Amino acid sequence: MEIDPFIFRLSIFILSIFVGYYVVWSVTPSLHTPLMSVTNAISSVIIVGAIIASLAGNSKEVFDSASIFGYLAIILAAVNIFGGFLVTQRMLAMYKKKKKDK
Amino acid sequence: MSANLLAIFYLVSGVLFILALRGLSSPETSRQGNLYGIIGMIIAISVTIISVGNFSIGFLYLIIFLVVGGTIGAFIAFKIPMTAMPELVAGFHSLVGLAAVFVAISAFLNPEIFNLGFPGDIKIASLVEMSLGAAIGAITFTGSIIAFLKLRGIMSGSPITFVGQHFLNLVLGILIVGLIYYLCKSQSENLFWSLIIISFLIGILLIIPIGGADMPVVISMLNSYSGWAAAGIGFTLENTALIITGALVGSSGAILSYIMCKGMNRSFFNVILGGWGATDDASSKKSSEQKPVKSGNADDAAFLMKNASSVIIVPGYGMAVAQAQHALKEMVDSLKKNGVKVSYAIHPVAGRMPGHMNVLLAEANVPYDEVFELEDINNDFANCDVAYVIGANDVTNPVAKTDPQSPIYGMPILDVEKSKSVLFVKRSLSPGYAGIDNDLFYRENTLMLFADAKKMTEEITKSL
Numbered sequence: 001m002e003i004d005p006f007i008f009r010l011s012i013f014i015l016s017i018f019v020g021y022y023v024v025w026s027v028t029p030s031l032h033t034p035l036m037s038v039t040n041a042i043s044s045v046i047i048v049g050a051i052i053a054s055l056a057g058n059s060k061e062v063f064d065s066a067s068i069f070g071y072l073a074i075i076l077a078a079v080n081i082f083g084g085f086l087v088t089q090r091m092l093a094m095y096k097k098k099k100k101d102k
Numbered sequence: 103m104s105a106n107l108l109a110i111f112y113l114v115s116g117v118l119f120i121l122a123l124r125g126l127s128s129p130e131t132s133r134q135g136n137l138y139g140i141i142g143m144i145i146a147i148s149v150t151i152i153s154v155g156n157f158s159i160g161f162l163y164l165i166i167f168l169v170v171g172g173t174i175g176a177f178i179a180f181k182i183p184m185t186a187m188p189e190l191v192a193g194f195h196s197l198v199g200l201a202a203v204f205v206a207i208s209a210f211l212n213p214e215i216f217n218l219g220f221p222g223d224i225k226i227a228s229l230v231e232m233s234l235g236a237a238i239g240a241i242t243f244t245g246s247i248i249a250f251l252k253l254r255g256i257m258s259g260s261p262i263t264f265v266g267q268h269f270l271n272l273v274l275g276i277l278i279v280g281l282i283y284y285l286c287k288s289q290s291e292n293l294f295w296s297l298i299i300i301s302f303l304i305g306i307l308l309i310i311p312i313g314g315a316d317m318p319v320v321i322s323m324l325n326s327y328s329g330w331a332a333a334g335i336g337f338t339l340e341n342t343a344l345i346i347t348g349a350l351v352g353s354s355g356a357i358l359s360y361i362m363c364k365g366m367n368r369s370f371f372n373v374i375l376g377g378w379g380a381t382d383d384a385s386s387k388k389s390s391e392q393k394p395v396k397s398g399n400a401d402d403a404a405f406l407m408k409n410a411s412s413v414i415i416v417p418g419y420g421m422a423v424a425q426a427q428h429a430l431k432e433m434v435d436s437l438k439k440n441g442v443k444v445s446y447a448i449h450p451v452a453g454r455m456p457g458h459m460n461v462l463l464a465e466a467n468v469p470y471d472e473v474f475e476l477e478d479i480n481n482d483f484a485n486c487d488v489a490y491v492i493g494a495n496d497v498t499n500p501v502a503k504t505d506p507q508s509p510i511y512g513m514p515i516l517d518v519e520k521s522k523s524v525l526f527v528k529r530s531l532s533p534g535y536a537g538i539d540n541d542l543f544y545r546e547n548t549l550m551l552f553a554d555a556k557k558m559t560e561e562i563t564k565s566l
Contacts, residue, residue: 005340014349016346016349024353030460031460039123039354040198040325042350045332056216064212065211066215075170077198078167095132
């Protein structure tokens, strides 16, 4: 009997939820805002779907009905990726320790 | 590139994303973590482009769009003031949601490129996955737009409710399930479009009844939704990076929602089913009789704090509105010069998003080891001379401990009233968001400072 690949993906999914659960509980509350912005940035990895949608088609037209949505999604996801990571970086750069020489 | 190698790369970027979140367990490791996240993203994007292997004119457009979107994103990231963080995050969530919808649409219109079958004959499992991804994505999109408008102040922050609202949501929810079922049977394009439109509608209806101060829950919830949408698309595209990320983001948002709800002692459903403001007219009227209030000016406050040995600052949303964080830091610096020990106390739901106050204080160069969470500092109020409440209200209301009738009864609060004296910066005596009078205003040891948070803080600094 062969296992449906779907079951493997489901396993990854369920285990990742648990990983997420433990990892996020260990995030210090003072970094909850950067947590939101960085999760937002990484969820934009949905761009891989958009890239396939826009480039993998066989049609001679660059923009057909399916690829146009792919390109639109690329713009949206790109805003998020750059915006999300950079704003996180900007925030994290502000968290400083007390200077000892004071 | 072989499919197996590709899958390995996606796994690697998934693991890097886990490390990105792991880094946030302390500020020292967080910047490293963010770097892992960026590397993970670069890997995912590059291997996808290489595996598709289409470097024709379409690739050129891809680069152009990537640059256009990236420039917009970078511009926003550098320009946005830290006080506007909640609406920025809400806005970004809406983009993820919409991107998920777009990817689902293109998968539906051209399933061959994703190996999902053919138009009109898409694999049932894939169809369910993409429908779920599209529906959750659409809800995230419109929900986040509403949250954005409310946070930005374009739309009123007060809850919008009407008769039969919850019933309507229920009907629409059932309709979604029905539509997905018939979509699987008929593969009809019209059903797919209807599904998306109805989901857009649900997103709006879900968020409009939720009031301004419940926004921390809403943002976290939408954060979670954007993750589940990504996971749904990940299943459709059989992509490990997306599945891992979706699960991570989904559970992250869910945990944050839980923490926020616990910070208000309310159940998640209680928050979702509508705001506070509408229900407690009675309790706010009851207490409207005149009670004596002591009010003072900046000199009084400066005198009190200068002679204190320890001061605890309690910031709230009002500090963000007044942009008072820098003025506050200056005040604290002069206090420290006078030998006063100063720390900051942050309530979990202070502000409009999780961690909102911490970011603002960090922006004002407040060292993070002077900033404490509720459970770490609450016992210290009893030994502190002055509590300086700036822009917070409901989270300091002792009624939460004393009056079982109060809507906020049971909510964990900062025990500000235990300190020797309380300085309460506020523009007027008006009740806070919950619509309840704050007992603290009328206490013997409270001195009200009626002014704009920033102006008052600046004046105090001058008199110090």
